Amino acid sequence: MTVTYQNPDTHGYYGAFGGAFIPEMLHRNVAELQSKYLKIMADPAFRRDQDALLRDYVGRPTPLFHALRLSEKHGTRIFLKREDLCHTGAHKINNTVGQILLAERLGRTRIIAETGAGQHGVATATVCALKGLECIVYMGEKDIERQAPNVARMRMLGAKVVPALSGSRTLKDATNEAIRDWINHPDDTHYIIGSVVGPHPYPDMVARFQSVISAEIRKQLLEKTGSELPTHIVACVGGGSNAAGAFYHFLDEPDVSIVAVEAAGHGVHSGMSAATTQLGKPGILHGSRSLLMQTADGQVIEPHSISAGLDYPGIGPMHANLFETGRGIFLSATDEEAIASAFELSRLEGIIPALETAHAFSALDGMRFKEDDCVVVCLSGRGDKDLATYMQYL
Amino acid sequence: MKRSEELFLRKNNRVLNVYCTAGYPQFDSTLEVMKSLQAHGADIIELGMPYSDPLADGPVIQQSSMDALANGMTIAALFAQLRDMRKEIHIPVILMGYLNPVMQYGFERFCQDAAMVGIDGLILPDLPEFEFESVYGPVMQRHGLDFIFLVTPETSEARVKKLDSLSTGFLYVVSSSSTTGSDKQMDPVADYLKRLKGYGLRNPLLVGFGIKDKASFDAACTYANGAVIGSAYIRAISEAGDIDLATKEFLDSVLH
Numbered sequence: 001m002t003v004t005y006q007n008p009d010t011h012g013y014y015g016a017f018g019g020a021f022i023p024e025m026l027h028r029n030v031a032e033l034q035s036k037y038l039k040i041m042a043d044p045a046f047r048r049d050q051d052a053l054l055r056d057y058v059g060r061p062t063p064l065f066h067a068l069r070l071s072e073k074h075g076t077r078i079f080l081k082r083e084d085l086c087h088t089g090a091h092k093i094n095n096t097v098g099q100i101l102l103a104e105r106l107g108r109t110r111i112i113a114e115t116g117a118g119q120h121g122v123a124t125a126t127v128c129a130l131k132g133l134e135c136i137v138y139m140g141e142k143d144i145e146r147q148a149p150n151v152a153r154m155r156m157l158g159a160k161v162v163p164a165l166s167g168s169r170t171l172k173d174a175t176n177e178a179i180r181d182w183i184n185h186p187d188d189t190h191y192i193i194g195s196v197v198g199p200h201p202y203p204d205m206v207a208r209f210q211s212v213i214s215a216e217i218r219k220q221l222l223e224k225t226g227s228e229l230p231t232h233i234v235a236c237v238g239g240g241s242n243a244a245g246a247f248y249h250f251l252d253e254p255d256v257s258i259v260a261v262e263a264a265g266h267g268v269h270s271g272m273s274a275a276t277t278q279l280g281k282p283g284i285l286h287g288s289r290s291l292l293m294q295t296a297d298g299q300v301i302e303p304h305s306i307s308a309g310l311d312y313p314g315i316g317p318m319h320a321n322l323f324e325t326g327r328g329i330f331l332s333a334t335d336e337e338a339i340a341s342a343f344e345l346s347r348l349e350g351i352i353p354a355l356e357t358a359h360a361f362s363a364l365d366g367m368r369f370k371e372d373d374c375v376v377v378c379l380s381g382r383g384d385k386d387l388a389t390y391m392q393y394l
Numbered sequence: 395m396k397r398s399e400e401l402f403l404r405k406n407n408r409v410l411n412v413y414c415t416a417g418y419p420q421f422d423s424t425l426e427v428m429k430s431l432q433a434h435g436a437d438i439i440e441l442g443m444p445y446s447d448p449l450a451d452g453p454v455i456q457q458s459s460m461d462a463l464a465n466g467m468t469i470a471a472l473f474a475q476l477r478d479m480r481k482e483i484h485i486p487v488i489l490m491g492y493l494n495p496v497m498q499y500g501f502e503r504f505c506q507d508a509a510m511v512g513i514d515g516l517i518l519p520d521l522p523e524f525e526f527e528s529v530y531g532p533v534m535q536r537h538g539l540d541f542i543f544l545v546t547p548e549t550s551e552a553r554v555k556k557l558d559s560l561s562t563g564f565l566y567v568v569s570s571s572s573t574t575g576s577d578k579q580m581d582p583v584a585d586y587l588k589r590l591k592g593y594g595l596r597n598p599l600l601v602g603f604g605i606k607d608k609a610s611f612d613a614a615c616t617y618a619n620g621a622v623i624g625s626a627y628i629r630a631i632s633e634a635g636d637i638d639l640a641t642k643e644f645l646d647s648v649l650h
Contacts (some may be wrong), residue, residue, distance in 0.1 A: 011524060019522075019524075019525065020522060020524075020551060021493060021520045021521065021522060022520060023437075023449060023450040023519040023520055023543040024543065024545060024546050024549060024557075024568065024574070025450065025520070025544070025546050025548075025568060026551070026572055027522070027546075027548070027549065027553075028546075028548040028550075058561070074579065076639060100420075167446065167447070167459075172447070176447055179449050179451075180449065180452075180573045183450065183572060183573050184547055184571065184572045184573060184576065185571075186546075186571040187571075207470065225438060253546060281498070282497075283494045283497065283498065284492075284493050284494045284497065284520065285447065285494065286447075286449075287520070292494070294494070294498065295408075296498065297468040297469065297470075297494070297495055297497030297498060298445075298448040298469075298494045298497065299445065299495065300446045300447050300494075307626060342541030
């Protein structure tokens with residue numbers, strides 16, 4: 001396979017980033033995934049099952065909506081890819097549908113996941129309920145407090161939610177606990193990672209499962225504008241799964257500007273931020289080499305973002321490579337800007353976005369557009385889970 | 395002759411490797427802990443370099459790592475503490491840690507400084523053999539450092555042989571699929587160890603993870619050359635007023 005922006009080499013490297021830095025206890029499981037994932041995903045029966053679930057259960061294709069009032073504000077054409085309309089309220093389920101079908105084919109009966117905002121946890125609990133599989137979701141104690149509705153949803157769906165009590169008690173720590181669980185349960189367990197992070201093949205596998213987003217955008221844009229290609233594609237990035245999916249089929253199109261928006265928290269240099277490409281150095285976390293927020297001694301820095309889903313000190317290796325090569329433009333938005341954008345989108349378009357997604361909209365304010373530009377924003381999730389936060393600003 | 399080679403020539407059974415976290419329980423207790431371990435019967439010291447995200451470790455070693463970091467421990471500080479180590483410590487000392495802090499220190503510089511203070515080898519559980527062979531192994535070899543791979547009950551015969559051929563010093567046999575300090579039973583381990591013995595490996599075998607007392611140490615030593623104790627020792631000194639006394643009592647209870 002040719003190595004491109006979206007295809008890593010056989011060892012899982014996107015340029016200098018990726019790989020599989022795992023302890024021996026995970027080797028058999030990770031090696032099995034590495035050797036089987038592409039074959040399983042290419043199997044016509046697998047694709048048939050996946051397509052049917054995405055269509056009839058998730059509700060794909062999701063609409064591409066021409067946001068007229070937002071377009072007017074920015075003096076250009078803006079389209080919203082409505083991943084918020086997916087079953088469970090975010091793009092996360094595109095990946096969990098794929099991975100649960102993969103887990104079935106690998107004969108695994110016990111599913112574990114990590115979650116930040118709870119969207120990936122809910123999406124995992126959902127497909128586990130659908131398939132009648134045991135589901136354990138690790139979630140930082142701090143995130144359990146700030147994302148209570150999603151915790152309740154996971155429990156209602158039959159999942160066991162286990163608090164991660166170590167470190168910053170957020171997504172990074174939930175991921176550590178999920179990996180430790182996998183080490184302790186090598187025989188029956190599949191780990192559904194929710195983002196384009198982790199050891200090879202996870203970044204590539206998750207990106208492929210999410211790439212349905214950009215495949216649909218191309219078709220829908222052609223119908224609506226006569227061209228498959230936008231001038232800009234914009235998405236928020238924590239680990240980077242919705243961005244990977246939204247960028248995927250545009251990475252080889254040099255005329256499409258790829259814009260990733262990170263969470264700046266209280267400000268990039270405030271010491272309370274999660275803007276990894278601005279603050280990170282190459283390092284290893286959760287099994288891959290990527291950019292990582294860390295001290296001079298190589299200890300991982302506890303990030304900050306108002307949105308639990310972006311509160312992560314790393315970034316997927318594919319995105320690190322987009323940043324290093326200059327293929328992607330990396331911007332950031334603060335907590336405050338994200339809140340303002342969430343209210344603005346609600347009132348201009350009647351869509352309440354997730355806090356994570358709101359960051360992508362904030363970035364539009366700092367960009368210059370031409371009237372005939374065509375900007376696609378990945379509206380990765382809906383804001384129901386963030387109401388407790390939004391209510392403080394009403 | 396390397397210290398570890400000399401050790402295994404002299405003693406090929408009941409070799410006791412004890413893990414301790416650098417900078418724990420106090421920032422400057424590292425050397426005191428090492429001296430106590432040597433004095434009371436440890437054959438090898440595995441010195442943990444604390445990391446914020448120790449994936450392969452259970453709660454006890456995680457906590458000791460957090461405490462050590464809070465105490466201010468860094469790799470640079472550790473090398474400063476170990477500068478004159480070899481005036482007092484004569485048994486092999488292995489550094490155990492995760493790759494990220496080592497990379498930030500600079501891998502070549504790390505190996506150079508480790509060799510200079512008299513470190514014998516390294517255990518970096520998140521360094522896989524592909525990276526070892528392509529990048530990191532030659533650097534360690536250049537500085538005369540052993541590298542010890544882990545094998546688990548899930549590691550295939552071909553892979554065990556491969557990892558044995560890449561390892562020097564000893565091979566670290568993870569007793570069951572778990573993080574450190576787990577309570578999984580030792581019973582199925584006998585079959586696994588018998589299987590490993592049948593492979594004709596070149597390195598001595600030390601069993602780790604879940605070794606906590608005389609019974610588990612004896613069981614491990616029935617089929618292997620020795621064992622590694624980590625979490626149980628950390629627990630024994632975690633609230634000790636007198637580290638030397640706590641170390642003596644703990645090692646006596648394991649060895650006698």
